[in-house]
Amino acid sequence: MKSPSLLKGLSPVDAPEFFDTIDTLFLILSTTGKIILINRVCRETTGFSRKEAEGKYFLKLFFKPKVHNLIRSLLEEVKEPPFRTTYEDNWLTQNGGERMISFTVASLRDNNGSTTNYTVTGLDITRFRKMEEELWDYRTSLEEQIKQRTKELVMSQSRLSGIMETAEDAIISVNSAQQILIFNQGAEKIFSYSTDEVLGKQLGLLMPEEFRAPHNKHIQDFGDSEQTSRRMLERSEIMGQRKDGSIFTAEANISQYEIEGEKIYTAILRDVSDRKIIEQDLRESLAEKEILLQEVHHRVKNNLQVISSLFTLQGNSTDDPDRLALLRESQHRIQSMALIHEKIYQSENLAQINFEHYVRDLVTEIFQSYQTGDLDVRLSFELEPVLLEINRAIPCALILNELTSNALKYAFTDQNSGNLNFVLKVENEQQLLLTVSDDGKGIPGKVKFSSAKTLGLRLVRVLTRQLNGKVELKRNPDCLNSRGTMFVFQIPLK
Numbered sequence: 001m002k003s004p005s006l007l008k009g010l011s012p013v014d015a016p017e018f019f020d021t022i023d024t025l026f027l028i029l030s031t032t033g034k035i036i037l038i039n040r041v042c043r044e045t046t047g048f049s050r051k052e053a054e055g056k057y058f059l060k061l062f063f064k065p066k067v068h069n070l071i072r073s074l075l076e077e078v079k080e081p082p083f084r085t086t087y088e089d090n091w092l093t094q095n096g097g098e099r100m101i102s103f104t105v106a107s108l109r110d111n112n113g114s115t116t117n118y119t120v121t122g123l124d125i126t127r128f129r130k131m132e133e134e135l136w137d138y139r140t141s142l143e144e145q146i147k148q149r150t151k152e153l154v155m156s157q158s159r160l161s162g163i164m165e166t167a168e169d170a171i172i173s174v175n176s177a178q179q180i181l182i183f184n185q186g187a188e189k190i191f192s193y194s195t196d197e198v199l200g201k202q203l204g205l206l207m208p209e210e211f212r213a214p215h216n217k218h219i220q221d222f223g224d225s226e227q228t229s230r231r232m233l234e235r236s237e238i239m240g241q242r243k244d245g246s247i248f249t250a251e252a253n254i255s256q257y258e259i260e261g262e263k264i265y266t267a268i269l270r271d272v273s274d275r276k277i278i279e280q281d282l283r284e285s286l287a288e289k290e291i292l293l294q295e296v297h298h299r300v301k302n303n304l305q306v307i308s309s310l311f312t313l314q315g316n317s318t319d320d321p322d323r324l325a326l327l328r329e330s331q332h333r334i335q336s337m338a339l340i341h342e343k344i345y346q347s348e349n350l351a352q353i354n355f356e357h358y359v360r361d362l363v364t365e366i367f368q369s370y371q372t373g374d375l376d377v378r379l380s381f382e383l384e385p386v387l388l389e390i391n392r393a394i395p396c397a398l399i400l401n402e403l404t405s406n407a408l409k410y411a412f413t414d415q416n417s418g419n420l421n422f423v424l425k426v427e428n429e430q431q432l433l434l435t436v437s438d439d440g441k442g443i444p445g446k447v448k449f450s451s452a453k454t455l456g457l458r459l460v461r462v463l464t465r466q467l468n469g470k471v472e473l474k475r476n477p478d479c480l481n482s483r484g485t486m487f488v489f490q491i492p493l494k
Contacts, residue, residue, distance in 0.1 A: 016050075025101065025122035031115055033058050033075060045101075045124050047094030058120065062091040078107040079115050088125070100126045140253075147257045170269040176262060178203045178216065190250075190271050192243040208241050219265060222256065240269070248273035352387040355396065355432075359383055359424055362397060366404045376417040377408070383424040386432060388493070395463040396434065396491065402456040403436040403487055411440025411484065418484075432469075432493055437486035442475055449473040460487075467491045 019026050020040035028037040038053045046053075046062065053061060059071040067089060077085050084106035090098040103122030107115045131138070170187035174180055180203060183195045191198075191206055198205060204212040238250045252269040360381055367379060388396065404420070412418040423435035443449070449457060449471075464471045469491035477486045 025103065025120070025124070027058065027120040029058050029075075029118040029120065031117065033072075033118070035061065036117070042122075045093075045099055046091060052094065063089065064092065074105050075118060078105050078118065083107050083109070091122075099124050100129055147255060168270075170271075171266065172203070172206070172269065173264055173266040174203050175264060178219070180205075181264070182266070187269070190242075190248075190269070191240065197243075206240055208239055208247055211239050219254075222254065222265075238269070240271070352389055353393045355386045355388045355393060356383040356424060358393070358397065359400060359422055362400060363404050363420075363422060366401065367408065374416065375412055377412060378417070378419050380419060380421040383422065384426060386424060386426055386493075388432070392467060392491070392493075395467050396432070399460050399463050399489065400434070400436070402460050406456050407436070407438045407440065407485075411438040411442075414441050426493070427490070430493055432489070432491040434489040434491065435486060437477070437484060439484040442483065442485050443473070445475065464489065464491070 016037060016039070019028075019037060022039055023041060025042040025045055026037075026039040027035055027042055030036055035054050035056055035058055038048065038050060043049060043053070048061065059068050063071055070087075070089075074085055074087060084104055086102065086104045088100065088102045091101045093099060101122045102125050103120055106119050106121075108117040108119060110116050168186050168189075170190045171182065171184040172180060172187050173182035180198050180201055183193070183198050188194060193206075204215075207215060238252050240248050240250045242248065248271050250269050251272050252267050254265060254267045256263055256265050258264070360383065363379060363381075367377070400422075407420055411420075419439050421435070421437045423433070423437075425433040427433050450461070452458065452461075460471065469489055471490075472488045474486040474488065476483055
């Protein structure tokens with residue numbers, strides 16, 4: 001835009017005072033993007049004084065570094081027709097907060113068409129982002145105001161303009177014959193009809209033909225009821241029809257009242273078609289991602305099973321008992337992880353696993369893989385339902401695998417029978433308590449758990465630290481008749 005002629009008479013002293021009278025955010029920038037002038041509304045909104053703002057770079061003062069390139073591109077863009085552009089983003093405030101601002105950047109040019117300055121005008125729309133939460137209270141309040149002034153609203157629509165014409169929602173009133181009496185600017189914007197085109201016309205003009213009869217029945221039933229207001233979307237979707245014939249989804253509240261014995265119905269309506277499209281897109285996207293994630297878990301499980309089978313084949317080619325033991329231990333660890341992915345693949349919840357079911361299945365699988373001969377080992381489970389995210393479930397599964405395998409290999413070598421116990425609980429809704437205990441011969445006193453060199457116990461320590469948990473080793477605990485070993489784990493759920 002050319003520099004406005006009405007400002008030519010302003011002195012440098014008068015200019016700030018003049019722009020302080022503007023009720024929107026206003027700034028003047030140099031061609032390098034430095035702030036030359038910041039008006040009162042902008043200072044009050046952001047908390048920056050003139051001294052703090054003027055002379056500073058617009059993009060550095062008000063925006064996070066990640067959007068600096070975008071702001072630079074806006075300043076470049078307005079050098080070409082139409083010489084202005086509008087954008088919304090968070091502006092930084094003096095106290096470290098943020099305000100959502102809708103702002104327009106325009107270029108000022110001299111008679112030769114060269115850019116001399118930039119102007120930035122804006123509105124603080126932070127509150128509008130929160131208006132969704134206040135919508136129901138707003139509508140109820142508006143309906144009460146309409147009800148209290150019913151006769152005035154019908155007889156003198158000018159009295160309504162202060163309330164209704166500032167509303168973004170459509171406000172439409174009809175009489176008992178369904179003739180339109182009130183049609184505000186919000187309704188004009190949504191339906192693309194002018195007020196003059198619809199006043200006195202049937203309300204059916206604003207909806208698809210197939211919805212007119214059901215809607216008339218709904219209004220009749222509402223009129224016969226004792227309700228004074230009703231939220232229509234709770235019963236069914238409301239469909240509107242614009243002047244061009246396009247159909248959209250809406251949500252509406254309707255109220256009724258009487259004027260000189262005649263019922264008047266007022267609806268407050270909002271176009272939610274864009275929101276419906278977004279919701280549908282989100283549902284479809286989520287469904288696609290769930291299918292993809294489920295397939296990933298399935299493939300991971302299959303690949304882990306292939307690796308486990310390779311260990312089996314490798315074991316068949318050797319008679320070395322030590323090597324066979326190492327292969328079996330590695331195979332158990334892989335099977336523990338594969339079982340996690342199998343459970344998630346079978347679950348409707350792809351983010352979490354019910355560890356209660358997993359503990360029983362994993363322990364049973366490990367138990368069946370060991371040849372216990374004449375040894376009678378009894379398994380005992382005291383398990384509560386616990387949902388674990390996969391990044392916590394896998395380390396817990398590996399811990400469970402190591403302790404179960406160790407117990408079956410070493411705990412009962414000098415006895416004919418024994419008990420292997422598993423406890424899974426949640427403490428204070430924040431912490432997982434996992435206990436694995438046996439009444440076998442116990443870990444020798446000379447073995448220090450905190451410095452044990454065996455791979456299994458080292459894994460247990462590392463995995464517990466990874467989970468930010470705690471583990472306690474109890475030798476010959478009283479609850480096991482002063483025999484055996486008990487491991488007690490306390491692990492945060494998140």
